[in-house]
Amino acid sequence: MAYEDDALERMHRIMTEGRSAMVENMNRVHRGEPAVMRELAVKGERTPSQLADATGNSAGRISAILSSLEKKGWVTRTIDPENRRKVIVRITPEGLRLVNLHKKAMDDRVRWVFGQMGRRRTEEFLSLFEAMMTYMSLCGPGQPMPDEDAIRAAFERNGIPYEPAEDRETVLPDDVKDKFIMHRCGQEGDDTAKDADAANPGKDQS
Known part of the structure; x- marks a missing residue:
């Protein structure tokens, strides 16, 4: 299991099993x-x-x-x-x-x-939380995944130094992955048709 999967599972566990009275109250406040x-x-x-x-x-x-x-x-x-x-x-x-x-x-x-x-862990948490919220603002459901320029621009708009993680990985969400696969299949189908036409130049194009 990739570390991203471990992190997602841990986050869900923290949010559900570790739900405190304060978090419950905050959820009620929001609606x-x-x-x-x-x-x-x-x-x-x-x-x-x-x-x-x-x-x-x-x-x-x-x-x-x-x-x-x-x-x-x-x-x-x-x-x-x-x-x-x-x-x-x-x-x-x-x-x-x-x-x-x-x-x-x-x-x-x-x-x-x-x-x-404590001060150190609070500062670390706020910096990481700010970065996470910036990333999340760029990848809503149905939206195309942002490129490097879009990510950098978002961080600059928020006044946050953009420091890509050295061990970062690109994990495509399933909805984006499916669209990418369908797009590639469409391209390959077009390429196959072009190859067939090239192999049969006298074929009726009507």
Whole structure:
């Protein structure tokens, strides 16, 4: 098994078997009520559809979340006077206060984690994490794999020194590999046809 396979398996194991209460809470924050409140705190007034897109929730789920938040007094929903079919959602002062408290609590816990890791390992982790996220931004499903120039440009845009690993390997994802194989087969088929035509110059081309 290649080291890339070992690394992927280990990462999945860490993310599933080692899932902590903090990670579970962070996952909930990204999609539930805290995510909606954070979006409103950062972006200001939004429509329900904009909130659904930003948090990855369905229209029905967003409607339920907003109803709950409105009952708690943390958001308001009003009809746009210029467009009666448009609903405007705003965070209340109390809602904003809670968002700031929650952010401080999460930041304090992450600071504690970094404190346990120590300065050296924290710096190493952040550098590696930044590089990993840059690579991942270039290789979404269905996208062509980036060449060297595209990788270097992405690192430069993010202000990160581009230092290719000495032992790096190029492992094509299966979807890209399949397209590559199909492309090669198509080319070989064309080449075979050309060879046959060259061997039979008098053949009818109609």
